[in-house]
Amino acid sequence: xxxxxxxxxxxxxxxxxxxxxxxxxxxxxxxxxxxxxxxxxxxxxxxxxxxxxxxxxxxxxxxxxxxxxxxxxxxxxxxxxxxxxxxxxxxxxxxxxxxxxxxxxxxxxxxxxxxxxxxxxxxxxxxxxxxxxxxxxxxxxxxxxxxxxxxxxxxxxxxxxxxxxxxxxxxxxxxxxxxxxxxxxxxxxxxxxxxxxxxxxxxxxxxxxxxxx
Amino acid sequence: xxxxxxxxxxxxxxxxxxxxxxxxxxxxxxxxxxxxxxxxxxxxxxxxxxxxxxxxxxxxxxxxxxxxxxxxxxxxxxxxxxxxxxxxxxxxxxxxxxxxxxxxxxxxxxxxxxxxxxxxxxxxxxxxxxxxxxxxxxxxxxxxxxxxxxxxxxxxxxxxxxxxxxxxxxxxxxxxxxxxxxxxxxxxxxxxxxxxxxxxxxxxxxxxxxxxxxxxxxxxxxxxxxxxxxxxxxxxxxxxxxxxxxxxxxxxxxxxxxxxxxxxxxxxxxxxxxxxxxxxxxxxxxxxxxxxxxxxxxxxxxxxxxxxxxxxxxxxxxxxxx
Numbered sequence: 058x059x060x061x062x063x064x065x066x067x068x069x070x071x072x073x074x075x076x077x078x079x080x081x082x083x084x085x086x087x088x089x090x091x092x093x094x095x096x097x098x099x100x101x102x103x104x105x106x107x108x109x110x111x112x113x114x115x116x117x118x119x120x121x122x123x124x125x126x127x128x129x130x131x132x133x134x135x136x137x138x139x140x141x142x143x144x145x146x147x148x149x150x151x152x153x154x155x156x157x158x159x160x161x162x163x164x165x166x167x168x169x170x171x172x173x174x175x176x177x178x179x180x181x182x183x184x185x186x187x188x189x190x191x192x193x194x195x196x197x198x199x200x201x202x203x204x205x206x207x208x209x210x211x212x213x214x215x216x217x218x219x220x221x222x223x224x225x226x227x228x229x230x231x232x233x234x235x236x237x238x239x240x241x242x243x244x245x246x247x248x249x250x251x252x253x254x255x256x257x258x259x260x261x262x263x264x265x266x267x268x269x270x
Numbered sequence: 271x272x273x274x275x276x277x278x279x280x281x282x283x284x285x286x287x288x289x290x291x292x293x294x295x296x297x298x299x300x301x302x303x304x305x306x307x308x309x310x311x312x313x314x315x316x317x318x319x320x321x322x323x324x325x326x327x328x329x330x331x332x333x334x335x336x337x338x339x340x341x342x343x344x345x346x347x348x349x350x351x352x353x354x355x356x357x358x359x360x361x362x363x364x365x366x367x368x369x370x371x372x373x374x375x376x377x378x379x380x381x382x383x384x385x386x387x388x389x390x391x392x393x394x395x396x397x398x399x400x401x402x403x404x405x406x407x408x409x410x411x412x413x414x415x416x417x418x419x420x421x422x423x424x425x426x427x428x429x430x431x432x433x434x435x436x437x438x439x440x441x442x443x444x445x446x447x448x449x450x451x452x453x454x455x456x457x458x459x460x461x462x463x464x465x466x467x468x469x470x471x472x473x474x475x476x477x478x479x480x481x482x483x484x485x486x487x488x489x490x491x492x493x494x495x496x497x498x499x500x501x502x503x504x505x506x507x508x509x510x511x512x513x514x515x516x517x518x519x520x521x522x523x524x525x526x527x528x529x530x531x532x533x534x535x536x537x538x539x540x541x542x543x544x545x546x547x548x549x550x551x552x553x554x555x556x557x558x559x560x561x562x563x564x565x566x567x568x569x570x571x572x573x574x575x576x577x578x579x580x581x582x583x584x585x586x587x588x589x590x591x592x
Contacts, residue, residue: 061543121369123545141368144449243449249545251448252522252538253415255477 063106063261064098066120066128068113071221072151072242076129076269079150083268085261106261117142117245126250126258127265133219133240137182143246145262148269151242155183157235158226159215160208165234168215169193177207178217187217187237205229242269276323276374277367285578289377292574293360295408296379303401305358305381310341312362323364323374334364338380338571343557346384353384353558353565373575380551380571387564392501394568395535395553396508402537402549402570403509403517409577410589413516414548415540418505419525421532421552422498427469427491431462441466445526448474465490473524480506482521501535528552537570541587546576 065085067073080086084103091099099108109125113134120128121140128142133155135144157176159168168174174195178184181197188195198213205225207213219240220226220233244265251258281289297307314333318324319340322333335341338359346353358381364374381401383394399418406414424445428438437456444452453470457463472489476482483506486492486499502521513519525536527550534553541548551570558565581588 122371142447144447144452146449147451246448247545249540249547250543252417252477252547253540253544254542259477 063127063257064109064125065101065106065261065265066109066111066116066125066130068116068130069110070113072113072129072131073110075150076242079269084264085268114138120245120247123247123249126247127262128245129242129265129269130245131219131240132243133180133183133238135243135245136238137180139182141248143248143251144243145246145251146244146266146270148242148244148266150269151240153219153221153240154233154236155180155217155238155240156220156233157187157215157217157237158205158208158220158231159234161230161232163215163234168234171214174215175213176215176217177204177213179204180217180219183237184217187235205231244269277372278375279373279575281578285582288581289574289578292409292577293377293379296405296572297358297360299401299404299408300358300379300381303356303397305356306354308342308345308357308359309361310335310338310345310359314341314344316340316344321365323366335361336363336365338363338378339382339554339557339569342382343561343567347558347561347563353386353563355384357382357384375575377574377578378571379574380569382567382569384558385566387559387566389566391534391553391555391566391568392504395501396505398551398568398570399505399509399535399537400512402539402551403512403514405539405549405572406517406541407514409572411541411548412587412589413518413542415518415520415542417520417522417525417536417538417540418502418509419522419536419538419552420498420502420534421526421529421536422534423473423486423495423523424526424529425533426494426498427466427489430491430494431466433460433462433466441470442526442529445470445473445524448524450474470524477522477524478520480510480519480521482523485523498534505535531557535568539572541580541584543584543587544576544580546573548573548577548580 067076086102087108088100097110101108111119113130116128116130117138117140119125121142131151175198176184176195177198177200179201204216204218207216312335314335318333322336324331324333360379362375362377383398440456441453444456450470454467457466469489469491472485475485483499531554532552533555536552538547539549549570549572553568555566557567
């Protein structure tokens with residue numbers, strides 16, 4: 058059998074910014090020179106193990122397809138995509154809330170009373186689930202970034218978005234009116250890789266859990 | 271015009287020859303063990319199930335055969351007053367894929383062991399496991415892994431706690447993801463949350479050889495599952511001495527794939543480096559009673575499409591054909 062390089066998918070962006078320093082000095086530390094470049098496949102301190110730097114929204118697909126054996130991704134992304142992969146641990150970091158946010162002074166009851174509620178979000182699945190639980194109907198406006206602008210410019214009555222510190226909301230005059238759910242970083246594994254080669258994948262998964270939890 | 275077209279695989283010379291060779295070898299193996307071939311119609315007679323590939327014949331909505339087991343069950347219940355004990359099949363099934371890049375048309379070979387109600391089933395389960403153990407050799411797979419599981423390890427505790435419907439589905443989905451934290455989330459506030467979470471931890475704690483069964487001792491349902499544990503133990507004792515070289519046997523206590531269908535022991539065949547299981551099966555004792563026949567059944571299917579893909583991408587896993 059050919060032993061191929063094991064790939065671990067790491068997220069770019071906010072979650073990646075928290076992750077990379079945690080790996081420093083561990084066997085999975087990312088090569089500093091490569092990190093400074095535009096290269097997206099980065100060697101780690103362990104020979105035969107490399108990292109793929111991926112956008113969170115794409116990362117579960119790479120793992121579900123078995124391209125990467127392991128990955129780290131926010132549970133909000135996992136819940137939206139619902140790919141067939143294993144979710145081995147809640148790593149705890151990157152914690153944030155998925156919240157309904159509106160302009161200051163607009164209450165949840167006021168939003169409920171609207172005859173035609175419009176919500177802008179990049180989390181349609183979680184938003185639809187919450188609307189169903191609350192017995193509400195709304196038109197969803199799909200956005201992939203800068204959702205905070207939508208209520209200010211009249212595109213939507215409110216937004217459903219991730220909130221970590223609340224600083225961005227405050228800067229745009231928005232407040233949280235309801236918490237729909239919570240999110241944190243999760244360790245995921247390709248079903249095939251984990252079940253067919255546990256002796257190879259599980260030690261790496263255990264190492265990631267021990268390092269990051 | 272649709273932007274996304276379903277993936278119907280065309281096989282070129284090498285793959286087509288390999289498919290025929292494997293079909294012949296597997297059907298020969300099954301027939302040599304007393305399994306007789308049945309060939310259900312490609313078009314389903316029953317109501318169109320969710321996930322089936324549908325099309326119109328004039329004004330009528332019909333569906334292509336999406337699974338051999340259900341199609342065979344219909345054929346058997348219509349055609350036989352008493353169950354034929356061993357049946358086999360080969361051909362294509364058509365179903366919507368879980369992942370968008372998977373094929374819609376898939377080639378399978380499989381078998382089914384059917385018994386009158388009340389007949390002891392342990393021998394039949396071991397017979398199927400032994401047959402499945404012979405399959406890597408038939409296909410020229412250099413090494414493989416057989417996972418033994420038991421759907422009752424999850425089903426019985428859920429039923430004992432009165433968990434059905436959406437909550438039960440959420441627990442099963444979390445176990446399928448091997449995510450104990452999701453089990454706890456799903457059961458938050460439920461009276462049996464602590465017991466079921468501890469059971470999930472026990473099921474997920476190991477994925478290894480026969481010693482894995484010891485993990486059940488830490489489950490709050492260890493007593494309830496004594497019969498299942500003994501059944502798995504006996505199966506292991508029967509199978510381990512005859513394990514072919516290059517086949518590894520693992521116990522997978524958290525195997526819940528197809529839990530809505532399987533009622534007892536489950537079998538999954540993997541190859542090191544394979545992205546998906548290459549064969550799957552188990553005991554499904556509710557299928558025929560639901561169709562009005564008091565028969566018990568177990569079987570497995572070999573997913574030839576996945577094996578063909580694996581042979582293309584990882585030829586190093588296979589022996590050169592003689």
